[in-house]
Amino acid sequence: MPHIAWLGKKSPFCGNVTYGISTIKALRGRGYPISFIHFDTPTTLSQKISVSQLTSDESNLKNQSEAEVILPCFIKSQVYTIPLPGAQKELRESLRRIKPDLVHASLTLSPLDFRLPDLCQQLKVPLVATFHPPFDASQRSFMAGAQQLTYEIYAPALARFDRVIVFSELQARILCKLGIEKERVAVIPNGVDTDYWMPASSDYTSSILKNVRQRLGTSRVFLYMGRIATEKNVEALIQAWRIIRPTGCKLVIVGDGPLRRSLQLGNEECDILWWGYESNRDVRVALLQLAEVFLLPSLVEGLSLALLEAMASGTACVATDAGADGEVLDRGAGIVISTQEVTKQLRTLLPILRDQPILTAQLGCRARARALERYTIDRNIDALERLYGELVF
Incomplete structure (x- = not known):
């Protein structure tokens, strides 16, 4: 070698x-x-x-x-x-x-x-x-x-x-x-390692999974995981969420970065959970397994590892077409939106994703299949x- x-x-x-x-x-x-x-x-x-x-x-x-x-x-x-x-x-x-x-x-x-x-x-x-x-x-x-x-x-x-x-x-x-x-x-x-990043078993036997579920509560989870910086455009996601306020759902923001403090200030409602930086990979797996929808509103990207991990975990994915992310989700593996007017597009999508759990489940299966096929x-x-x-x- x-x-x-x-x-x-x-x-x-x-x-x-x-x-x-x-x-x-x-x-x-x-x-x-x-x-x-x-x-x-x-x-x-x-x-x-x-x-x-x-x-x-x-x-x-x-x-x-x-x-x-x-x-x-x-x-x-x-x-x-x-x-x-x-x-x-x-x-x-x-x-x-x-x-x-x-x-x-x-x-x-x-x-x-x-x-x-x-x-x-x-x-x-x-x-x-x-x-x-x-x-x-x-x-x-x-x-x-x-x-x-x-x-x-x-x-x-x-x-x-x-x-x-x-x-x-x-x-x-x-x-x-x-x-x-x-x-x-x-x-x-x-x-990504698709034997590690994978959907949870139906019986939720993992103690980490149970602990994360307890912290998240009973709400359906919409998740952002990544840096909280200008290029990630998390502000547009928060604006759309505050307008729609999907009933029975919680937006969980995992990560840290230069904009976290300013964005968190005034956006600490009960349906937005600021998880913070998570160093434990097992916990990040559990978060993706428990999330129904993964949201990535970036203005620029390369090929998001967090997106690939979410796909492998069987989570329905919504991402902008920045970088290669649109290519990753093409032909029905997820929902692709434009980097322009992200808030407006999410205002349309969030109610649909809230009202169509069968759709999100299908998208999660397609995302997992695409990860196994290519990534x-x-x-x-x-x-x-x-x-x-x-x-x-």
């Missing part, structure tokens, strides 16, 4: 982090030795793992102490990373020590991203990028225009990577229009293995 050096983030919780950790776990499960190179701030650099802390699936590394390498950074947010001046030198020296067969960078929107092609060419190591900033190809908002600029800035550097992984055909077309050779772009949709982690890793084979062997 080729030795992979994976460059990315371990925290804070976001789609990039979840993608990296789940992919590394799956690759190690198939026997790949992985060195995880990630950013951390100086206050926690002293917490580097020791050899005794390494798990058994890392034991096949030539040098166990290189199973995890930390690069110093000044800022590490859910959106971007600013490395300290010594990070580039540390990365170069680490790769020389590790001697990987391939470098895979889950790009963190960092200045270091632009140095990777030169560095890997010097070391004569194939370089793969996963590029997953959110987008809206129609540029229907200021936020979409700003994200388009990110793609334009990155395009010249991405053209020098051996392969660039994106999550949808639409995203691939954007990069090709920006001058990246079609042969360098690989469409590998994100994937399993095994399918993702199969494609990744084929790509690695093209570059290493």
Whole structure:
């Protein structure tokens, strides 16, 4: 098996982090030795793992102490990373020590991203990028225009990577229009563990599930799960909910972000539950299993992992057509709305979803079937293995 050096983030919780950790776990499960190179701030650099802390699936590394390498950074947010001046030198020296067969960078929107092609060419190591900033190809908002600029800035550097992984055909077309050779772009949709993210059994035997149900009460649950930030457009969802006030239903908002405090202020009615950030994955599973409808009103997206997890859990899904989310739910796997006038569209949809529980149940079944068809982690890793084979062997 080729030795992979994976460059990315371990925290804070976001789609990039979840993608990296789940992919590394799956690759190690198939026997790949992985060195995880990630950013951390100086206050926690002293917490580097020791050899005794390494798990058994890392034991096949030539040098166990290189199973995890930390690069110093000044800022590490859910959106971007600013490395300290010594990070580039540390990365170069680490790769020389590790001697990987391939470098895979889950790009963190960092200045270091632009140095990777030169560095890997010097070391004569194939370089793969996963590029997953959110987008809206129609540029229907200021936020979409700003994200388009990110793609334009990155395009010249991405053209020098051996392969660039994106999550949808639409995203691939954007990069090709920006001058990246079609042969360098690989469409590998994100994937989730559909044996973990799955509908609950009818007897509700899980203690976590029972505890979550107790906290939610007896109301039918409409759920948003994700960052509470401008691009997620949670405000439009709250506005529609306050107008309709679906009888017997509760809007549960799971997550945190820069807008949480301002949106929560004045929107703490009994039919809106501000759950907050949830770090326990089992609890997030239970929330999706108990939710009847998952709502994603984003202005821009890449391919939402939360959406895929909701689909795999058998939850009826409503999402905007930002990024690849419309492609994910096409042909009846869910309800797709426009990024324009989200509040107005939800005002129409919420009463229908409230009054048609049979419809939401059918949509949940279709969502689960689509996740099994296209978006399993095994399918993702199969494609990744084929790509690695093209570059290493």
